[in-house]
Amino acid sequence: MVTKNIRVRQSARLQRKHLAKRKVIFSILFVGLSCLVILFFSYQNIKLNAKRSDLKERAEQFQASLEDMEHEKEKLAQKETLIQTQEYQEKVLREQGLYKKHGEEVVTVLASDNANGEADSASEEEKRIWWNPFTW
Numbered sequence: 001m002v003t004k005n006i007r008v009r010q011s012a013r014l015q016r017k018h019l020a021k022r023k024v025i026f027s028i029l030f031v032g033l034s035c036l037v038i039l040f041f042s043y044q045n046i047k048l049n050a051k052r053s054d055l056k057e058r059a060e061q062f063q064a065s066l067e068d069m070e071h072e073k074e075k076l077a078q079k080e081t082l083i084q085t086q087e088y089q090e091k092v093l094r095e096q097g098l099y100k101k102h103g104e105e106v107v108t109v110l111a112s113d114n115a116n117g118e119a120d121s122a123s124e125e126e127k128r129i130w131w132n133p134f135t136w
Helices: 002-083 086-096 115-131
Strands: none
Touching: 002 086
């Protein structure tokens, strides 16, 4: 009976040791898996924050370009209203020599031919000869 009692005690101790080992192993596994899950979510959070900051920068760039385009649109609208006025159209036609009022005359000034102009054309011909493959 004493031996039986000793065996029961020994087996109970072994079972307790075995249970303690299991508890330690399961707690290590639980802590390890918890750390892995936390690391995974932290990584995803960092990745999403980086993406969010990139998207914010792009949104700011698009907003700035939108404002520039709206400003350009306003400028073009002002130019359009200016171009449609009769005074502006008359000014452009006068500059081109296509319009005159009563009592006005259109004068055309021709460029004068001089010796320097002829010398420049001769030097251009010399340059062209070098590039001409038939003169090699």
